[in-house]
Amino acid sequence: MTNTSSPLSSPLANSLRSGPDDRGRFGIFGGRFVAETLMPLLFELDEAYRAAQADPEFRKELDYYLKDYVGRPSPLWFAQHLTEELGGAKVYFKREELNHTGSHKLNNVMGQILVARRMGKTRIVAETGAGQHGVATATVCALFGLKCTIYMGATDVERQKPNVFRMHLLGAEVKPVPAGAGTLKDAMHEAMRGWGANVSDTYFLVGTVAGPHPYPEMVRDFQSIIGVEVKEQMAEAEGRLPDVIVAAIGGGSNAMGIFHPFLDDASVRLIGVEAAGRGLDSGKTAASISRGRPGVLHGNRTYLLQDKHGQIEEAHSISAGLDYPGIGPEHSWLNDIGRAEYVGVTDDEALEAFQVCTRTEGIIPALECAHGLAHVMKIAPTMAKDQIIVLNVSGRGDKDIFTVAHHLGVKL
């Protein structure tokens, strides 16, 4: 039980960090909306995760891998040139792109693979959009000698070829999913099916803070190291909390990881940036909170892009990692209670920010976090020079150079 009714019985009773409740809910969001076949597996996972949390040896083992294999802590970088160019608030980058495999994804994957090993699972299935989560999963499977199947939408296989090749090199089987638009949503389905068909030996390694309970909570916990480090690093660099934290959102794991440790620090504005695609009202968007409404998909209740009959709509974004019609349930809740704000950034704005970042800081960001940067570029100039923004640079952009070149009309 993570929620208690008496304020005396828990130090977190008045905290925004105590969710989800024992039904896996954040307010009305979350839950466990899966077929009965999968329910016993969710209970088994829940039990294994609670046991791991309570075991100091698990924490020790995870810390070891996070430090020596992932390369944590990741630096907090003062982006001085970008700050000068924008002429307002000081902009810091949380350098998650410097992690092994090039994104924040490995934080969660490392945690879950240790849980899977404790459960005695021998085969891992995972979904991937941009391929970052797929690469991270294939990586730990190589490290621990586990069989690995990655489901990836056929469209994404096409636009993220370097990551597909990486997964192959790492020994993973990549299964292209032609159904639907061939993006993350379709990959998520196939991964759930792959799990359902081989329940006894298979572990479903979810890559974001979505899906049935306990995934949103567990993935958030493993990603929270991002925010925990930012808090310490910011105290050291500036002696105070940041004013604004900005992160891009597809499913929302990098954002939840950096937001969560700050939820009870009311002075810190938390801004999640959704992919507006060709514009929030273009009909070609991935902005689930801005343009969706609550519904049930992939095991949880959350904001979804859907028509008036409850049929799920296809998302659109230049960034394969954000191209998803839903969002993690805790974000939906944070939106509804007003603790976090959710805004949209278009494909074009992200492309522009991608280039600015590369030019001013010598950092090629993933297109996902270029969305976050585009919003930073909008608000920093309106803020005072002694104010501080932290952007979660959740991944590096090497995988995106082909997409960017294509949109800039350059032939590689």
Added chain:
Amino acid sequence: MSRIQTRFAALKKEGRGALIPYLQACDPDYDTSLELLRAMPAAGADLIEIGVPFSDPSADGPTIQAAALRGLKAGATLGLVLGMVRAFRETDSETPIVLMGYLNPIDSYGPAEFCFDAAQAGVDGIIVVDMPTEEADLLDAHAREAGLDIITLVAPTTSNSRLFHVLRDASGFVYYVSITGITGTNSASAADLEKALPRIREATDLPVAVGFGISTPEQARTASRIGDAAVVASALIKTMASTLENGQATERTVPAVLKQLEGLAAAVRA
């Protein structure tokens, strides 16, 4: 007694199990699926399961997913599916109808309104694939009030203690998902069923329908004898799909499905 209870009681007297064919509403179009629905009882359907098309049927295999997409393309909505049941009830007041689908369209329609409208239209039971017992409070009270059975799914992964938990308030019949995979991809052996059914019957007195992976007359016969009913879905949809031209129904469509249904019915009755 509800239509579902009446039907199972009558079959018990006959000394045989039930055959439950499945069709996806509006696949490939409203008129064809209504024609098929109306003809199914005469071809040997004891109960009928109607799939409600959903864009993202995560527990279904490629055959049913394709059928759902054809249905959506033909304009299927939950409201239209209820209209189809109403039309069926004009000529058949006895064959139980069970809707099978996913939660989001029901959620979108409004749980209370849906249960009321479905019962009014002549629906007897609903199977909501992605609504396990732990989330069923969303519909339970409304369904009870409307007189609809929420058909409970149990799986090979459902433990003995959990069987008692999920079947405690079950009504209508129990749907045993006989394989852990997705629809239409595999099948359970007679030995698997012989082992599973006593486990389920320990926890409930309701009839048990066996589904997922039943395609041949022989399999239907086995399932309907060890259990109380056999559900055949993907196999019928594959036949239907094979008669389509450019996604449209042909004059072979309805007869081909009915012929297959008659073969299944003969095996169940043999």
